Amino acid sequence: MRITLIGSGNVATHLGAALKNAGHHIVQVYSPNAHNAALLAYHIKAEPIINLKDIHADTDLFIISVKDDAIDEVAAALAVHQKPIAHTSGATALKVLLKYTEHAGVFYPLQTFSKTREVDFRQVPMCIEGAYEDLSIMLRQLAQTISNNVQYVNSDQRKILHLAAVFACNFPNYLYHASQQLLAGHGLDFNLLRPLIIETAHKVEQQLPSGMQTGPAIRHDHKTMEAHLQLLHNNELMQNIYTLLSQAIIKMDDGKHSVE
Amino acid sequence: MRITLIGSGNVATHLGAALKNAGHHIVQVYSPNAHNAALLAYHIKAEPIINLKDIHADTDLFIISVKDDAIDEVAAALAVHQKPIAHTSGATALKVLLKYTEHAGVFYPLQTFSKTREVDFRQVPMCIEGAYEDLSIMLRQLAQTISNNVQYVNSDQRKILHLAAVFACNFPNYLYHASQQLLAGHGLDFNLLRPLIIETAHKVEQQLPSGMQTGPAIRHDHKTMEAHLQLLHNNELMQNIYTLLSQAIIKMDDGKHSVE
Structure with a gap:
């Protein structure tokens, strides 16, 4: 496929490389930051673009991989080309794109990316949504060229997934x-x-x-928890975190017992 | 070495197996629970014991791997044999054993163990402490037969390690x-x-x-954080955890900027 990549951050970088490696042609890479655009474009053999007006319509798909609050503006500018547009955001509903185009989709890789670390993209769950069935199928087939784990996920489910990912990744x-x-x-x-x-x-x-679950809280070992809080006596933030999460673990255990 | 194992929980089970596999002779396994004592003893070819008075002195080392608040009582009973005694607890100071014997040590594996899951013991950091140098050396040499990562750690440091492990393992x-x-x-x-x-x-x-660090908090993306809290509107505990940890991440980021 011919793909135009909007963005040059962590997700755009890893996604662009995975798509390139799968044999797709990345036509253009857009970033307002000329250095970032050039760097990513160089790696995936695309044309770097720093003005949205220089993006052309000779592509099969626009993938928008920018900060959530910039998606709206970018989508408005791309809609004129009348090509499918998919964003990669966990927290953004499909309807944000539907304001500008009927060819709206989502291409959300559920993983944490840093530019300095390689990721085995075949293990990355790809969460797909399309405004209509043919687009869903097209996005699904594209996703399958880079990942072994492709799922249809609607906008409401994706919001929950994104929130759960904060608990499973950002907080740990x-x-x-x-x-x-x-x-x-x-x-x-x-x-x-x-x-x-x-x-x-x-x-x-x-x-x-x-x-x-292991540790003092699940064992209801209050003596150890008290000793830990003493060790944190000069750090109120750490004490608050310790107390709140320990209470949550104790409650989780109570819940289990009440079910048994 | 001839080793007597006091306890049959997660740590005793994994440690016993690692020591047995390294060629040591596990003489006896003690647990007040006859089933647990028999099960572990069977696996590591030791004699199961359910009364502390049946433990004999024909051993080079007693390893106490029981709940923290039971260490004191067990140590008191073992001291009569005048053999080295080491406990495996992160949260217990060496001095708890020193009340009963001068041959006191610590043999703390810094890992999370569950009976149902294999662990590569060679990767487990073994934290060693001895009441005197010869005992430290003996415990270190023993630890090196099962782990590639052996460290001397004193009681104050071990307390901090144990607390840090709660943040790095139990809370995640x-x-x-x-x-x-x-x-x-x-x-x-x-x-x-x-x-x-x-x-x-x-x-x-x-x-x-x-x-x-990734996610909405480090990006100061307050719109997404607000949306996440809305999704958690019927779960006060999750909201509190979300708010506290997000604030901590924002603060961590502020700290970084102030250093730069």
Whole structure:
């Protein structure tokens, strides 16, 4: 397929590379930042564009991969070409594109991307939505060229997925950071925790997290929790996080017992 | 070495198997629960014991791997044999054993264990402490027969490590659970999030978490955060967690900017 990529951030970079590697032709890459446009365009052998008016219609699909609040404006500018437009946003409903075009779709890769880290795109769940069946099928077929895990997900479901991803990815990463800061404050190396972090994630690959919960809160070990809060006496934020999440774990356990 | 194992829980089970596989002789396994004692003893070819008085002194080391608040009592009973005693607890100071014996040590595997899941023990950081140098060396050498990652860690450092492990393991697992519950409430499969969870953990294998933070909070995307809180309108606990952790991420970002 001939694909035009709008954006040059983390998602655009990884998606562009995956599409290129799958044999598609990336026609143009747009970014208002000339350096970013040139860099990504170079890697995926596309033409870099820094003005939306220089984008041409000789393409099969526009993929919009920009900040959520810029999607609306970009879609308005692209609609004139009367080609399918798909965005890659977890938090943006299809209807944002439908204001400008009937050929509206979503092409959402449910993964966390950083430019400095390779991702095996075949493992990335691709969440597809199309305004009509032929477009859904086209997007699904395209997604299958880069991923083994393609799902139809409507806008309401995608909102929930995006929210759940904050709990499953963004918040755990912050907690890794908090643990690293705690160690650094006592001259301890974060390497000591890395195997634990990896194992914690892999434990839920086959099982549900509820069966994998360990630690003082699930054991109702109030003595240890009290000692931990003492260690955090000079850090109110960490104390608040500790208390709230420990209470949540205790409640999760209560829930389990009440079901049994 | 001849080793006597006190306990039959997750840690005792994995540690016992690792020691047995490394060629050590597990002499006896003690648990007040006859079934658990028999099961673990069978797997590691040891004698199961259900009364502390049946433990004999023909061993080189007692390893106490029981609930934290039971360590004291068990140590008191074992001290009469005048053999080295090490516990495996992250949260318990060496001095708890020193009340009963001068041959006191710690043999703490910094990992999360579940009986149903295999662990590559060679990757598990083993945190060692001994009341005197010869004992430290003995415990270190023993640890090196099962792990490639052996560290001397004193009681104060170990307390911090144990607390940090709650942030790096127990709390993330709870958040995985929260995300799974959210999906389940909307008929979505947790498999959609599993690749994200694995990738989030692997991203911090080489890098610090602060550089890997993604999501609406680090982007200061208040519109998305507001929409997420709306989706959680019937779940006060999830709203509180969302708000507290998002504020923490925003604060982390502010901190970074002030350093730059």
